[in-house]
Amino acid sequence: xxxxxxxxLIENAVVIxxxxxxxxxxxxxxxxxxxxxxxxLMRIGxxxxxxxxxxxxxxxxxxxxxxxxxxxxxxQIGLIFITDWGIVGIPGVLLAMIISLPISVFxxxxxxxxxxxxxxxxxxxxxxxxxxxxxxxxxVVLYAMGSIIPILNPELLLSRGYGIRNVxxxxxxxxxxxxxIPLKFNLSFLTPxxxxxxxFCFVIxxxxxxxxxxxxxxxxxxxxxxxxxDRAVADAAGIPVERTRILAIIISTxxxxxxxxxxxxxxxxxxxxxxxxxxxxxxxxxxLIGGASVTRASIPNVLIGVILFHLLFLVSPMAGKNLVGSAxxxxxxxxxxxxxxxxxxxxxxxxxxxxxxxESRADLRGETEPAKKAGGAA
Amino acid sequence: MTRRSLxxxxxxxxxxxGLAVFLFYIGKGHTLLLDTNAITINGQxxxxxxxxxxxxxxxxxxxxxxxxxxxxxxxxxxxxIQIEVIDGDGRKVEAKFxxxxxMDMAVVSIPAILEKAPREHWVTKFTPPxxxxxxxxxxxxxxxxxxxxxPGMELKPTPEAPAPKAx
Numbered sequence: 001x002x003x004x005x006x007x008x009l010i011e012n013a014v015v016i017x018x019x020x021x022x023x024x025x026x027x028x029x030x031x032x033x034x035x036x037x038x039x040x041l042m043r044i045g046x047x048x049x050x051x052x053x054x055x056x057x058x059x060x061x062x063x064x065x066x067x068x069x070x071x072x073x074x075x076q077i078g079l080i081f082i083t084d085w086g087i088v089g090i091p092g093v094l095l096a097m098i099i100s101l102p103i104s105v106f107x108x109x110x111x112x113x114x115x116x117x118x119x120x121x122x123x124x125x126x127x128x129x130x131x132x133x134x135x136x137x138x139x140v141v142l143y144a145m146g147s148i149i150p151i152l153n154p155e156l157l158l159s160r161g162y163g164i165r166n167v168x169x170x171x172x173x174x175x176x177x178x179x180x181i182p183l184k185f186n187l188s189f190l191t192p193x194x195x196x197x198x199x200f201c202f203v204i205x206x207x208x209x210x211x212x213x214x215x216x217x218x219x220x221x222x223x224x225x226x227x228x229x230d231r232a233v234a235d236a237a238g239i240p241v242e243r244t245r246i247l248a249i250i251i252s253t254x255x256x257x258x259x260x261x262x263x264x265x266x267x268x269x270x271x272x273x274x275x276x277x278x279x280x281x282x283x284x285x286x287x288l289i290g291g292a293s294v295t296r297a298s299i300p301n302v303l304i305g306v307i308l309f310h311l312l313f314l315v316s317p318m319a320g321k322n323l324v325g326s327a328x329x330x331x332x333x334x335x336x337x338x339x340x341x342x343x344x345x346x347x348x349x350x351x352x353x354x355x356x357x358x359e360s361r362a363d364l365r366g367e368t369e370p371a372k373k374a375g376g377a378a
Numbered sequence: 379m380t381r382r383s384l385x386x387x388x389x390x391x392x393x394x395x396g397l398a399v400f401l402f403y404i405g406k407g408h409t410l411l412l413d414t415n416a417i418t419i420n421g422q423x424x425x426x427x428x429x430x431x432x433x434x435x436x437x438x439x440x441x442x443x444x445x446x447x448x449x450x451x452x453x454x455x456x457x458x459i460q461i462e463v464i465d466g467d468g469r470k471v472e473a474k475f476x477x478x479x480x481m482d483m484a485v486v487s488i489p490a491i492l493e494k495a496p497r498e499h500w501v502t503k504f505t506p507p508x509x510x511x512x513x514x515x516x517x518x519x520x521x522x523x524x525x526x527x528x529p530g531m532e533l534k535p536t537p538e539a540p541a542p543k544a545x
Binding site: 082085086087088089090091092094095098099101172 | 394397398401402404405406407408451453454482
């Protein structure tokens with residue numbers, strides 16, 4: 001086989017595998033094409049924003065930011081407040097983002113500082129930190145709100161008089177961004193023929209993509225890349241490594257907070273105790289499905305990943321139902337694939353890292369190629 | 379932190395706070411009760427037309443008869459109302475009004491706007507009925523006074539249950 005083609009297949013194995021899976025699952029699911037197109041168009045914008053939030057920590061060599069859940073919590077707190085105050089429409093969405101910003105910046109700073117204490121173990125640190133902060137978030141939302149933090153709207157509170165209800169309806173801001181620039185196509189060859197395009201969400205995603213492209217060229221962006229490539233070299237070059245890493249996490253967490261606001265305004269409800277929990281896993285799975293790795297991710301990876309992940313999300317329950325008579329089986333399959341892809345990516349990353357370390361040690365010892373391979377296999 | 383960066387950060391913080399206050403002001407939601415009940419101003423009673431169509435901020439028009447109330451949700455302080463008298467003179471009135479920021483629920487008097495009454499009578503704060511009345515109404519609803527059974531539905535006497543035996 002041509003070596004270039006082989007390299008291409010190896011590098012894009014995950015994407016190709018998912019395309020084959022989806023190509024098989026779509027006809028089995030028997031879902032109409034118009035429905036799939038509509039759902040994908042509605043999901044790309046809000047989810048892409050969340051996945052883009054993962055790019056900067058990868059650039060800074062901190063891997064997949066499982067701590068983005070902290071930003072999602074901040075976004076939810078912002079939405080709870082605007083629902084309580086009765087702020088509606090676009091101003092409500094923007095105000096929720098502004099409220100989430102200081103919270104997510106603070107949480108991002110805490111997360112980044114802790115990750116600096118656990119260099120090389122950022123992902124597992126972020127993962128556990130998200131669990132820890134989830135407890136704090138629960139205390140704030142289920143106990144402090146209504147007792148210490150004033151909540152004016154009694155409909156938001158649990159019957160005991162404090163704590164936010166499990167489900168908060170976002171009637172005032174529901175799909176405000178999606179419907180800001182309404183655009184509907186009549187594609188007669190599809191069923192159903194009418195497809196609504198949330199143009200404004202795409203504009204926001206395009207803007208944040210431009211921001212990432214611009215940011216990479218700035219001094220801070222270059223510093224992040226240098227830190228991501230080699231911390232010791234970056235430190236020797238006078239780059240403040242720890243500060244740069246903290247900034248990467250702060251920006252990522254802030255973007256995750258804004259992304260969660262956009263995502264939930266599309267959904268129209270907050271599951272107070274659970275909406276944020278799955279966001280980290282889903283976003284990371286989407287990015288990896290798009291062909292990214294722990295050390296390398298780009299905007300095309302984000303877009304491809306979001307489309308493939310959500311197509312699988314949509315078709316797998318129906319495909320499972322039509323194949324084996326159980327929609328739940330399809331859903332379990334999708335979940336196992338999502339988490340499996342994260343596990344494979346992490347294992348591959350660790351394997352590559354160990355191989356590289358071993359090779360560099362062998363180089364230092366001046367070992368020959370066969371000896372290196374033998375050592376690597378061992 | 380240098381003096382310059384401190385000023386820059388403070389300016390950004392203040393700008394964000396200002397923007398938040400502005401967004402709160404322009405985004406505050408209100409529930410409007412469009413009211414076609416007659417209104418008395420300076421001893422003169424103004425009543426609504428028999429049948430009107432009312433639309434607020436370009437929302438779908440609501441058809442209203444005399445002495446009715448309809449609820450609409452709006453956001454922000456300034457609103458435009460369009461009233462069309464369906465029968466009668468067929469007038470169309472378009473007017474602008476503002477709702478105070480912290481007035482969550484307001485009553486908008488349609489006859490006052492139709493008859494171009496002074497603006498202070500257009501929008502008034504909605505005052506819910508006192509809780510005592512509401513409780514009294516509930517008590518009336520939950521009245522469990524025994525009622526005489528309908529003919530043929532009388533309860534038949536049942537044989538007395540035997541007293542429980544002591545262990």
